[in-house]
Amino acid sequence: MKKFISILSVLVLLPLFAVAQNDGGIVRADNSKFALTNAKIYTVTNGVIENGTIIINNGIIEAVGADINIPGDAQVIDYSGQEIYPGMIDSGTRLGLSEIGSISEANDFREFGEITPNMQALTAVNPNSVAIPVTRVSGVTSTLTMPAGGPLPGTAATISLFGYTPDQMFAGSKGVVMNFPSTAQRGWRRRTPEQIEKAREKAQETINDAFDKAELYAKIKESDDARYYPEMEALAKVVNGEVLLYIEVNSAKDILSALEWIEERGYENVVLTGVAEGWRVAEEIAEAGLPVITGPVLSTPTRGSDAYDTAYKNPGLMQKAGIKVALRTMDTENSRNLPYNAGFAATYGMGREEALKAITINAAEIMGVGDQLGSIEVGKKANIFVSTGDPFQTSTKILDVFIDGYKIPMTSRHTELYDEFLNRTPGLNKNEVKVDG
Amino acid sequence: MLFLCTSVLQAQTKKGDVLIKNGTVITITDGTLENTDVLVRNGKIDRIGKNLKTPNGVEEVDATGKFVMPGIIDAHSHIAGTSINEGTSQVTAEVSMEDVVDPLDVGIYRALAGGVTSIHLMHGSANVIGGQNETLKLRWGSTNPEDLRFEGAPRTIKFALGENPTRGGRSRGIQPQSRMGVEAMLRNTFNDAIKYRDAWNAYRSNKSSRKVAPEYSLRMETMVDILEGEVLVHCHSYRADEIYMLMKVFSDFGIEKLTFQHANEAYKVAPELAEFGASASVFSDWWAYKLEVYYSTAYNAAILTENGVTTSINSDSGELIRHLFHEAAKTQKYGDLSDNEALALITLNPAKQLGIDNRVGSLEKGKDADIAIFDNHPLSIYAVPQMTFVDGVKYFDIENDVADQRIYIDPESTVEDVQILYSNDHDRCMEGANVVNFTDLFNNK
Known part of the structure; x- marks a missing residue:
């Protein structure tokens, strides 16, 4: 029986030997020196190169252009007729922090307490989450992975979706998450205007109190008398502008309050996230010069009275007002739908080029890693994908993905189950039914 | 008399006349026809052909460069329902969604703006045998729930297997708390229904003048109607083992028609589903x-289709329902379905599952004029729905879409009523089922 199985697996896996390193049935990522040739390359920052070549060496894009010498030791992959893009960046997810939504033991994005900015999302990222390969084979190569909860739930991290430890995945950017006091309804349970106002006041006090303390702590922390105060240690970095502050805020009224709060506090390095009603106050946001991470684009309007397509149009309206916009899915297992969120934004006013920026270079720049990610340029990390065409188009296939120079196996739970069950063996009958006579 | 009543009711809903000219007509059942006209008379498709003459008084719609397809049908929806779960018992076959239709839900308009013309308004999944569902046509603008009913559509009922009903059982300390208990509850209830039917049959055939009628139960009446094939079962299910179990139960009780809702693991038992003739209504991803x-695998719909299972893609969401054409397109990424196969997942196939394919689901002479017009091929990410017709009446036109959807402005309103929903919030299958806490509700479909 054992022998039978091994023969069977050899037969099944035989075609794979030709295209990937294989080790006992496991397809491993490959980090050779690569030359990707004859592709249409969307650099995002330097236009489109027809029939271009990209050289990847030791995780970095070493060369890109139409007329590139191919090093003798490079593994050449001919991508004639295919397109190459910088890896897509989802600027808001719980990827790695949540394995199965309904099971509390499988969720690590929420810590106890209201003021916990020292909680590190990166620590709890599970590099072996089943959702990670599912996401990256669709061309999403990096995500902003965020904690959730109270007014200051923790510190988010930008990760690239390949690596066996959180540090191997870390993509160089962290930011403290703050939930700005909300006057919006959340979920199905309705709150009265009085309940909303009471909760808002309380949350505002909590936040102000925390930042008052943090500002004081930032001044005295070098003195001998200062005690170690981990929450304030984290917030002091925001006060000093050393790490980003991601402020989640959605309704128009709350956005205006947030802009006022930011101005009063004078903090640098602030990013607005959510911003579902940004289109209503786009001029004010643009004037404040703040970048925005918005989405999901595939959302219902925030008000029953709003036009059906307001959420589709929101990113384009903000971008046209002069705001730097990045997009997010705010999803976990379906972060792979990022290109479709961008596609809807493109269709409803943003245009294809700007929508592509919103999931590549804008995202990288907003997170402060624009020198490493978000475009196909010499010296940047080799996070790229190869597709049969326009990645926003639903029927487009992603053929190959490179993350930090590694050619990633194009398999995931979803593809493996497809391969096993498309023509299941045995089918209806386990053994042939013999009919006498 | 009954016939008269029905006619009067039907006369209340509007029927339109229109000539949709020179579009690319995606019929689903008879190919895709370039530069073709669709003539609608009195709410029905009268002719499909080239260069049709415009009858007197019939409005023309120029569809040059546009795509004309059958109105999209969502086989699993909770929009337009004021409540979803009657979770007070594990069997509530006596209740019906027809009593909780909300014609003023703006979700109806938003669905029309996504090319949707019919929905299956479903009971929730809190109990093993839930309430009866209601098939609706999205006749937006009426304040009368009756006007939205899909007249003549077969009755359907919701069943639920797996985690949702067993969680309810555990929280109350009653059966079922396992998938074994779910099967037992189904078999026990059907056996009770057979006894109930036998008792009534015996009573009816009893010639004695002193006969005593058995107790009447609307719950058991519905169960008997299921046994006799008059009520179609749409069963919330996920795992392959529970799907297989229900097919065995239905085989034993001689029930032939069965649609599995969600059915994320249906792909694992696709040959068995095909053999039974059961169908599946699934999520895209x-x-x-x-x-x-x-x-799960996003290739579920493709595997089922390749195995010959009648499959649809549904929304179960007030958000997703607005772009089912995009959800259907995902089967081309995940499994290479053809354009026609992909579009059948949101038109003809859900119509078959709801027993309304003689009326809707394709563009054919004689069928209801439930039609959606797109500016690009509906499977393209760049497609924007332009117009949506139900019975030949235009209920959505992007040219007349207004930024403020309020019918009136409440002068007393003190708060800007803003609601923020994320992807995890959309599903309403367990809404109103008081067996779970608020956080759980967010995370459970």
């Missing part, structure tokens, strides 16, 4: 929000 959908 939802998974991992609970344990029973952890072993």
Whole structure:
């Protein structure tokens, strides 16, 4: 029986030997020196190169252009007729922090307490989450992975979706998450205007109190008398502008309050996230010069009275007002739908080029890693994908993905189950039914 | 008399006349026809052909460069329902969604703006045998719930297997708390229904003048109607084992028609589903929000289709319902379905599952004029729905879409009523089922 199985697996896996390193049935990522040739390359920052070549060496894009010498030791992959893009960046997810939504033991994005900015999302990222390969084979190569909860739930991290430890995945950017006091309804349970106002006041006090303390702590922390105060240690970095502050805020009224709060506090390095009603106050946001991470684009309007397509149009309206916009899915297992969120934004006013920026270079720049990610340029990390065409188009296939120079196996739970069950063996009958006579 | 009443009711809903000219007509059943006209008379498709003459008084719609397809049908929806779960018992076959239709839900208009013309308004999944569902046509603008009913559509009922009903059982300390208990409850209830039917049959055939009628039960009446094939079962299910179990139960009780809703693991028993003749109504790509959908694949619809199972893609969401054409397109990424196969998943196939394919689901002479017009091919990400017709009446026109959807402005309103929903919030299957806490509700479909 054992022998039978091994023969069977050899037969099944035989075609794979030709295209990937294989080790006992496991397809491993490959980090050779690569030359990707004859592709249409969307650099995002330097236009489109027809029939271009990209050289990847030791995780970095070493060369890109139409007329590139191919090093003798490079593994050449001919991508004639295919397109190459910088890896897509989802600027808001719980990827790695949540394995199965309904099971509390499988969720690590929420810590106890209201003021916990020292909680590190990166620590709890599970590099072996089943959702990670599912996401990256669709061309999403990096995500902003965020904690959730109270007014200051923790510190988010930008990760690239390949690596066996959180540090191997870390993509160089962290930011403290703050939930700005909300006057919006959340979920199905309705709150009265009085309940909303009471909760808002309380949350505002909590936040102000925390930042008052943090500002004081930032001044005295070098003195001998200062005690170690981990929450304030984290917030002091925001006060000093050393790490980003991601402020989640959605309704128009709350956005205006947030802009006022930011101005009063004078903090640098602030990013607005959510911003579902940004289109209503786009001029004010643009004037404040703040970048925005918005989405999901595939959302219902925030008000029953709003036009059906307001959420589709929101990113384009903000971008046209002069705001730097990045997009997010705010999803976990379906972060792979990022290109479709961008596609809807493109269709409803943003245009294809700007929508592509919103999931590549804008995202990288907003997170402060624009020198490493978000475009196909010499010296940047080799996070790229190869597709049969326009990645926003639903029927487009992603053929190959490179993350930090590694050619990633194009398999995931979803593809493996497809391969096993498309023509299941045995089918209806386990053994042939013999009919006498 | 009954016939008269029905006619009067039907006369209340509007029927339109229109000539949709020179579009690319995606019929679903008879190919895709370039530069073709669709003539609608009195709410029905009268002719499909080239260069049709415009009858007197009939409005023309120029569809040059546009795509004309059958109105999209969502086989699993909770929009336009004021409540979803009657979770007070594990069997509530006596209740019906027809009593909770809300014609003023703006979700109806938003669905029309996504090319949707019919929905299956479903009971929730809190109990093993839930309430009866209601098939609706999205006749937006009426304040009368009756006007939205899909007149003549077969009755359907919701069943539910797996985590949702067993969680309810556990929280109350009653059966079922396992998938074994779910099967037992189904078999016991059908056996009770047979006894109930036998008792009534015996009573009816009893010639004695002193006969005593058995107790009347609307719950058991509905169960008997299921046994006799008059009520179609749409069963919330995820795992392959529970799907297989229900097919065995239905085989034993001689029930032939069966649609599995969600059915994330239906792909694992696709040959068995095909053999039974059961169909599946699935998500395009939802998974991992609970344990029973952890072993899912976005290739589910494609595997089922390739195995000959009648499959539809549904929304179960007031958000997703607005772009079912995009959800259907995902089967081209995940499994290479053809354009026609992909579009059948949101038109003809859900119509078959709801027993309304003689009326809707394709563009054919004689069928209801439920039609959606797109500016690009509906499977393209760049497609924007332009017009949506039900019975030949235009209920959505992007040219007349207004920024403020309020019918009137409440002068007393003190708060800007803003609602923020994320992807995890959309599903309403367990809404109103008081067996779970608020946080659980967010995370369970």
